[in-house]
Amino acid sequence: MHDVMNARQALQPLMLSYGFDAIERDGLLVFRMRNVLSPVGLDPDLLAISPDIDGTIEHRREAEAETSGRVRLRFVQSDANHDVVAEEAVLPDDATHAVSVNEMPLSLTRGEGRQTVERWLSESRVSRETARFALPPSMLHLGAGDVVKLPDRQDGMLYRIDRLEQAEMQLADLVRIEPGNYSPAEIADDVVAERPFTAPVPVLPVFLDLPLITGGEAPHAPYLAVSANPWPGNIAVYSAAQDENYALSEIIAGQAVIGFTETPLWRASPGVWDQSAPLRVNLIDGVLDTQPRSSLLNGANLAAIGDGTPSNWEVFQFAEADLQDVGVYNLSTHLRGQLGTDALMPDVWPAGSYFVLLDSRVYQTGLTRGERRLTKHYRIGPATRGNDDPSYVHLIETFEGNGLRPYRPVHLKRTGSGGEDSFTWIRRTRIDGDDWDGLDVPLAEETESYLIRVVVSGGVVREEVSQTSHWSYTPAMKAADGVVGPYEFRVAQVSATYGPGPFAALVVG
Numbered sequence: 001m002h003d004v005m006n007a008r009q010a011l012q013p014l015m016l017s018y019g020f021d022a023i024e025r026d027g028l029l030v031f032r033m034r035n036v037l038s039p040v041g042l043d044p045d046l047l048a049i050s051p052d053i054d055g056t057i058e059h060r061r062e063a064e065a066e067t068s069g070r071v072r073l074r075f076v077q078s079d080a081n082h083d084v085v086a087e088e089a090v091l092p093d094d095a096t097h098a099v100s101v102n103e104m105p106l107s108l109t110r111g112e113g114r115q116t117v118e119r120w121l122s123e124s125r126v127s128r129e130t131a132r133f134a135l136p137p138s139m140l141h142l143g144a145g146d147v148v149k150l151p152d153r154q155d156g157m158l159y160r161i162d163r164l165e166q167a168e169m170q171l172a173d174l175v176r177i178e179p180g181n182y183s184p185a186e187i188a189d190d191v192v193a194e195r196p197f198t199a200p201v202p203v204l205p206v207f208l209d210l211p212l213i214t215g216g217e218a219p220h221a222p223y224l225a226v227s228a229n230p231w232p233g234n235i236a237v238y239s240a241a242q243d244e245n246y247a248l249s250e251i252i253a254g255q256a257v258i259g260f261t262e263t264p265l266w267r268a269s270p271g272v273w274d275q276s277a278p279l280r281v282n283l284i285d286g287v288l289d290t291q292p293r294s295s296l297l298n299g300a301n302l303a304a305i306g307d308g309t310p311s312n313w314e315v316f317q318f319a320e321a322d323l324q325d326v327g328v329y330n331l332s333t334h335l336r337g338q339l340g341t342d343a344l345m346p347d348v349w350p351a352g353s354y355f356v357l358l359d360s361r362v363y364q365t366g367l368t369r370g371e372r373r374l375t376k377h378y379r380i381g382p383a384t385r386g387n388d389d390p391s392y393v394h395l396i397e398t399f400e401g402n403g404l405r406p407y408r409p410v411h412l413k414r415t416g417s418g419g420e421d422s423f424t425w426i427r428r429t430r431i432d433g434d435d436w437d438g439l440d441v442p443l444a445e446e447t448e449s450y451l452i453r454v455v456v457s458g459g460v461v462r463e464e465v466s467q468t469s470h471w472s473y474t475p476a477m478k479a480a481d482g483v484v485g486p487y488e489f490r491v492a493q494v495s496a497t498y499g500p501g502p503f504a505a506l507v508v509g
Contacts, residue, residue, distance in 0.1 A: 023145040035182035044151040050134035062128040087113035111189035129176040200391035203228040205380040209310040219403030225256035234383035254361035257286035265349040270337030278330035288321035302358040340407035343502030372401040406493035406501035419475040449494040
């Protein structure tokens with residue numbers, strides 16, 4: 001969008017700031033500095049008599065209350081990253097006068113700004129005195145902008161013609177001027193600390209579709225962690241159903257602690273202290289702290305390790321973070337497979353896996369429940385730039401809503417008698433499962449339901465739903481399924497919203 005303005009509007013800020021006049025003479029626009037004075041002496045016998053003027057020369061003086069005793073100017077400071085600043089001048093004896101506030105679309109140093117407001121203030125005080133007289137047609141050579149000495153003033157005061165009205169004679173309106181106002185004051189400029197320009201770089205956004213951490217989150221909404229080096233400040237997240245018509249979804253202010261592993265992390269028993277080899281991580285930015293084991297039991301040093309895809313994350317904790325180099329830490333004394341992610345723990349997380357510290361700088365997105373399992377487009381980058389800027393990262397993601405996912409059953413056991421196999425297991429809960437005072441943990445699902453599968457050679461030969469945490473596989477069922485040798489029994493807790501969670505498995509035979 002472009003502003004439309006006339007020539008006077010474009011010149012006005014320059015005229016006010018640098019003290020010059022734009023005068024039309026003989027069809028030409030003439031620029032004249034106000035500090036270049038060539039006063040013209042007027043012969044009183046050559047002044048005309050006009051009925052509009054009381055006498056030959058009419059003098060006026062504005063009331064002091066109408067004069068601003070304080071002038072404030074806002075402008076863009078030069079060499080200061082386009083910061084908008086203000087300078088102010090105040091009359092020494094001013095106590096009650098009004099404040100005149102002005103803005104200029106100009107780039108000035110602070111010294112130039114102070115000079116401008118001080119000149120304005122002096123001009124406004126002096127220009128309270130005005131005069132008016134009439135000139136005959138023989139004095140058409142005088143025009144607006146000319147400086148004259150009035151014949152009825154013997155004190156040497158000068159007046160500038162500000163307006164001429166052409167009729168049978170010229171009616172001139174004048175304001176008093178003081179030549180000293182146009183001599184720039186010696187004002188030292190402030191030293192401006194230049195901030196080097198840092199080009200925006202693509203950020204690293206990481207989506208994490210995690211299980212519930214505190215229980216107070218929206219269970220269907222994923223988390224987003226963002227980092228970059230250098231950090232550009234606020235990060236904007238735009239989303240859309242297609243790669244067009246993006247809408248602003250989030251503004252992220254905090255830089256998450258994200259890094260990459262430099263050593264593998266091998267499988268370990270979940271929920272017990274793991275004293276195996278330290279995990280080395282190299283952070284993009286940020287720091288990690290050592291915490292006592294008691295703090296870990298209260299949720300400290302919670303982190304996620306994964307391959308960068310939204311759903312494939314193991315949540316774990318670490319007690320010791322030993323700094324090895326700039327941004328490089330050895331993490332030891334782990335608690336693995338936290339929050340039910342033991343079901344996602346592979347045999348090894350290889351070197352180069354993602355590491356994200358799960359603290360307050362990892363933000364839960366505003367994904368609605370109806371958008372779960374729908375593909376969405378995201379553009380993520382510096383908030384100071386548009387979403388079509390090259391610094392923005394384009395991602396296409398679908399989220400399962402893993403805060404709704406049931407935990408995998410545990411303590412799966414089999415007993416057999418007369419060819420019949422009986423299976424039992426213990427369910428877990430994703431909500432309020434840390435209270436040991438109850439007889440059992442809360443259900444956390446609409447109903448208690450389990451999906452059971454019998455698998456032979458990788459193929460499912462039987463699938464049933466049980467409402468209890470035990471199930472029997474009779475000889476008649478085996479005969480109907482054609483099971484005569486080893487098989488695998490699998491069971492998963494079912495959520496009416498999410499579906500079955502991870503399966504626990506037991507090989508029989």
